[in-house]
Amino acid sequence: MAFTAFxxxxxxxxxxxxxRRSPIxxxxxxxxxxxxxxxxxxxxxxxVITSLQAxxxxxxxxxxxxxxxxxxxxxxxxxxxxxxRSGGYxxxxxxxxxxxxxxxxxxxxxTLRPYPLIQSLALVLxxxxxxxxxxxxxxxxxxxxxxxxxxxxxxxxxxxMPAGSSITGTDFAVVFGLTYNFIPFMVLPIxxxxxxxxxxxxxxxxxxxGSPATTFRTVTLPLSAAxxxxxxxxxxxxxxxxxxxxxxxFLGSTETxxxxxxxxxxxxxxxxxxxxxxxxxxxxAFILVLVAAYVKRSGTEDLL
Amino acid sequence: MKGFGKYAIWAYSIMAFVFLLIPIVxxxxxxFNDSRRTNIIWNGFTFENWLTVCEAQGVCQAFGNSLLIGxxxxxxxxxxxxxxxxxxxxxxxxxxxxxxxxxxxxxxxxEVVLGAGLAxxxxxxxxxKGIGTVILAHTLFCLSFVVVTVRSRVLGLNPAxxxxxxxxxGSPFQVFWRITFPMLLPGIVAAALLSFxxxxxxxIITNFNRGADVTFPSxxxxxxxxxxxxxANVIASAVFFLAIAIVLVAQLSAxxxxxxxxxx
Numbered sequence: 001m002a003f004t005a006f007x008x009x010x011x012x013x014x015x016x017x018x019x020r021r022s023p024i025x026x027x028x029x030x031x032x033x034x035x036x037x038x039x040x041x042x043x044x045x046x047x048v049i050t051s052l053q054a055x056x057x058x059x060x061x062x063x064x065x066x067x068x069x070x071x072x073x074x075x076x077x078x079x080x081x082x083x084x085r086s087g088g089y090x091x092x093x094x095x096x097x098x099x100x101x102x103x104x105x106x107x108x109x110x111t112l113r114p115y116p117l118i119q120s121l122a123l124v125l126x127x128x129x130x131x132x133x134x135x136x137x138x139x140x141x142x143x144x145x146x147x148x149x150x151x152x153x154x155x156x157x158x159x160x161m162p163a164g165s166s167i168t169g170t171d172f173a174v175v176f177g178l179t180y181n182f183i184p185f186m187v188l189p190i191x192x193x194x195x196x197x198x199x200x201x202x203x204x205x206x207x208x209x210g211s212p213a214t215t216f217r218t219v220t221l222p223l224s225a226a227x228x229x230x231x232x233x234x235x236x237x238x239x240x241x242x243x244x245x246x247x248x249x250f251l252g253s254t255e256t257x258x259x260x261x262x263x264x265x266x267x268x269x270x271x272x273x274x275x276x277x278x279x280x281x282x283x284x285a286f287i288l289v290l291v292a293a294y295v296k297r298s299g300t301e302d303l304l
Numbered sequence: 305m306k307g308f309g310k311y312a313i314w315a316y317s318i319m320a321f322v323f324l325l326i327p328i329v330x331x332x333x334x335x336f337n338d339s340r341r342t343n344i345i346w347n348g349f350t351f352e353n354w355l356t357v358c359e360a361q362g363v364c365q366a367f368g369n370s371l372l373i374g375x376x377x378x379x380x381x382x383x384x385x386x387x388x389x390x391x392x393x394x395x396x397x398x399x400x401x402x403x404x405x406x407x408x409x410x411x412x413x414x415e416v417v418l419g420a421g422l423a424x425x426x427x428x429x430x431x432x433k434g435i436g437t438v439i440l441a442h443t444l445f446c447l448s449f450v451v452v453t454v455r456s457r458v459l460g461l462n463p464a465x466x467x468x469x470x471x472x473x474g475s476p477f478q479v480f481w482r483i484t485f486p487m488l489l490p491g492i493v494a495a496a497l498l499s500f501x502x503x504x505x506x507x508i509i510t511n512f513n514r515g516a517d518v519t520f521p522s523x524x525x526x527x528x529x530x531x532x533x534x535x536a537n538v539i540a541s542a543v544f545f546l547a548i549a550i551v552l553v554a555q556l557s558a559x560x561x562x563x564x565x566x567x568x
Contacts (some may be wrong), residue, residue, distance in 0.1 A: 124551050135528070202365070
């Protein structure tokens with residue numbers, strides 16, 4: 001499955017030894033590789049070129065190719081609070097997704113193993129959010145958290161919150177939305193590692209007088225580490241670049257702007273293409289460093 | 305202690321499921337709301353929205369565009385991705401690790417970067433943005449997911465079956481279409497469904513490359529500022545029910561097959 005994409009070692013072992021050389025390989029590879037070069041590599045080069053452009057001295061709002069690396073300094077000086085906020089929100093959302101997602105994956109992969117039918121239905125429930133519009137789900141939370149909504153009503157009735165105040169537009173609401181939206185990305189890879197975990201290992205640990213906590217720490221957790229790793233990446237990457245949850249029309253406010261919002265605004269609204277491109281490349285570099293560190297730590301050479 | 309832990313994980317997981325389902329139930333319930341102008345406050349139950357879906361300005365047009373884009377991008381991505389997946393497992397070639405990296409990187413790149421990159425390229429090349437550019441963009445991000453999904457299926461294939469086909473004087477063409485392809489089909493179908501789901505619900509990459517054309521998610525995004533019509537909830541709910549039905553049928557038939565195999 002695609003969700004184990006980052007977990008590497010589990011699939012690497014299954015690689016067949018006998019591969020042939022053949023011109024057919026070229027025929028199979030070339031169209032797809034050509035596509036990736038044309039629509040992934042060249043856009044990145046376009047971004048680099050755009051990020052170095054300077055304003056046209058003659059026409060206002062136009063940009064000319066230059067080597068204006070100063071753009072990077074400017075965007076970092078202007079938008080460092082949003083950049084740090086994005087990292088913080090994404091890290092918190094990843095942590096909460098792990099806290100909710102790991103027990104859920106354990107429940108489906110191990111607790112429900114004696115009941116295969118319930119197990120597959122539970123798995124459907126985890127992926128169910130994928131089948132309903134991401135934006136409508138987020139708007140549903142916005143309305144649930146709105147000033148007239150049930151949560152504020154309840155909290156102000158018990159005096160935990162002043163009446164008429166709002167939850168939307170706060171750090172809490174944005175992190176909540178990010179956590180909610182990316183939980184399935186956390187659950188699925190962890191489930192994939194736990195579902196094939198040999199239960200006899202847990203029994204053995206128990207027989208050797210390992211307490212449940214010791215068993216978890218020394219057996220379950222190391223054996224599901226690959227899933228936790230790929231789940232963490234699959235949650236953190238989209239969360240760091242997201243701009244829906246933090247947008248003013250959804251769960252955010254002007255106080256919760258993330259780097260995605262800034263890139264979107266600079267590109268599509270302000271038409272300040274160099275700034276948007278420079279920010280995109282900074283975000284990508286940050287994510288790639290993170291991914292490289294992860295891949296290196298997990299010691300895998302096979303990325304897929 | 306052990307018994308308590310067992311109850312605790314049941315309770316915790318059921319709470320997590322409820323949490324996951326709340327916005328879905330909310331969206332479906334509000335598709336039946338007798339709303340006048342905005343669909344925020346509950347006004348009473350009605351089937352009206354379901355019967356007159358297309359009367360809301362532009363909803364069905366946006367939905368149609370999303371279907372068209374999803375089908376086109378899925379066909380392209382599934383074809384290109386399946387070919388790459390077969391080559392990766394079955395053949396030896398130079399630049400293998402470069403190829404793997406090239407397939408992996410789009411999955412590790414935030415959508416906003418992919419979207420901005422493609423938009424910058426279309427801008428520099430002077431390509432007008434619209435449905436066509438959205439299809440090209442969606443094909444790109446679906447491609448890597450297709451490769452990963454189909455590749456795991458190719459890895460699980462027993463090469464002896466194809467060898468048997470060759471031994472029985474099957475031409476390479478016959479061996480592929482009669483043996484390899486049918487055995488890969490479940491993986492290809494899974495990849496195609498995943499592609500379609502990714503494409504259909506994508507907003508960020510689409511928003512950078514759609515120009516003036518509207519997809520279903522971009523319709524919702526624009527409408528969010530002035531209030532979503534209940535008809536959008538109707539379409540989302542209908543798609544949800546359809547998708548769940550497909551998945552349930554697939555899961556249950558797989559379970560039935562396993563049971564039959566276990567008996568035999």
